[in-house]
Amino acid sequence: MTTTPERTAPHHTPATPALPAHARLLLTLARLRLDADQERLARSLAGRDDLDWGAFLDAAARHKLLPMVGRHVFAHRLDRERDGVKGFPYGWVFTTSYLGNRDRNLALYDEFGRVFRELGDAGVRHAVRKGFSLAEGEYGDPGLRRINDVDLLVDRDDVPRAHEVLERLGYTQGRLAEDGERVLPFSRKTQVFWRVNLSNQLPYLKAGHRPDVPEFNVDLCHDIFQKKSGVSAPAAELLDRGVPAVLCGAPTWIPDPADRLLDLCSHLHKEATSLRFIEDSVDLQISKFLDVALVAGSYDETVWRAFLTRVGEYGAGPIAYYALHFTAELYPGAVPQEVLAALRPDDLAYLEQYGTLDGQTARWASPFLERLFDTGRKDGSERSNVPHD
Structure with a gap:
């Protein structure tokens, strides 16, 4: 990284008098x-x-x-x-969650460190997105951030070699069976949908055989933007700028600072506005905005200039502004006002829209802070057409 993370987000608290x-x-x-x-x-x-x-x-x-x-x-x-x-x-409910998450993440640490090491030994260029780059970087505590999987940027040309490595380590592309012991292959319909519409490979899974780790999940990503977004930042370009790192005790890479924040913005925007994530009530999660705030809070003027240049090169202004705008609403001071002003589009109506990537654009009726805690916000939305079987 070109800057030293402060491992803290700006400490201002948003004005929330109307919230429960x-x-x-x-x-x-x-x-x-x-x-x-x-x-x-x-x-x-x-x-x-x-x-x-x-x-x-x-x-x-x-x-x-x-x-x-x-x-x-x-x-x-x-x-x-x-x-x-x-x-x-019931303080023990909360402290046990912290300690249990630490044990879970340490199990993932051992497994994914092996994955990083084996991919590197096989000559597969890769970079770690989110996950452990944040847990070991900005968060600085293995128990704080819940990690579900590992997302890796991999060039499409390297997929055959990556597939061989993951298969050798016991991974299969599929979904975990109900008994938690097997990984079942995806249907032909799901395979075709992912290949045509998404920028990721189907997930690679391995049964974890632990109550806290039912599965180990590796996602290979070829672009930090979805195909239907109209924006593309191919993995090969990001890997050329990748920064060497040691994560999970193994040598690996992470995206360069400007790419790293843009990746977080793209991820946040995708999940906040896609019907699949709205259906599962994981579209709006404060933890995702905290990720953005922590990384943004470590940037100096040089990195911000590089970020704005990168956003301009990819034409990703609306996506970046969406994530940074709402992050600034939750964490005032996390994003410099001049950065927000530079990215601000003329028409802000899209900030209240969702479903565009699904071809079913709709508009939220409630403001951001209210729907952030509205557990029924998915009830009136359209249904996702992304197959899961």
């Missing part, structure tokens, strides 16, 4: 560290009689923030009464 107490509490805790004011606010919210702890637990899980909440509960003793105000109930 459980939502305000989660937004307060959705950061690496709490300053004194944020700790006081968290304690005050936690002590309110109208705070719905079931809703808080659900929201923390939906937004993939339970482990982070658990570390805050332990580090700040938020489960203890102070000044007559009761602390978090």
Whole structure:
């Protein structure tokens, strides 16, 4: 990296007076560290009689923030009464989530380190997207960020060799069977759909045989943008600019700083606006905006200039602005105002739209912060045509 990550997001808290107490509490805790004011606010919210702890637990899980909440509960003793105000109930639920996520990620660490090493030995150029590059970089704690899989940028020409390596390591392209013991091949319909419409290979899976790791999942990506987005940044170009790194104890690569943030923006935009992710209620997750905020918060003027140049070269302004605009709404100060101004398009109507990549453009009726915590937001949306079998 050309800059040294500060491993913190700007500590300003967004104005959220209209949100229920459980939502305000989660937004307060959705950061690496709490300053004194944020700790006081968290304690005050936690002590309110109208705070719905079931809703808080659900929201923390939906937004993939339970482990982070658990570390805050332990580090700040938020489960203890102070000044007559009761602390978090069932503190062990949160701290156990943090410790369990750490154990899970360490299991993934061992497995994916082996994958990185074997791909490198086979001469397969690759770069790690998201996941462990963030966990070992900006987060700096193996227990904080929940990791589901490993996403690797790989040139299409290297797929046959990558396939051989993954097959040798026990991976199969398919989905986990109900018994959790086997990987079943995808249907012909699913294979054709992915090949025609998506920028990824079908996922490579291996049964994990652990209650916390039911499967190991490796995704090979050939472009950080989806085919239907009208924007393309082929893996080969990004790999040419890749930065050597050591992740999971193995030598590998990560995208260069400008590409890395653009990749996060593209990923966030894709999932926030695609029907498949809306159906699964994982379209809007605070954790994704925190990823962007942490990486953006480490950039200096030189890297921001490179980022703006890269966005312009790929014609990805609307996608980048979408992610950075909403990130700045949750994390004021994370993105310089001059960067937002440089990217801001004339027509902002698309910020409230979804389904465009699915060919079914629709518009949200509620504002961003409200729908961020609206568990029923998917009820009125169209259905995704992406096959899963």
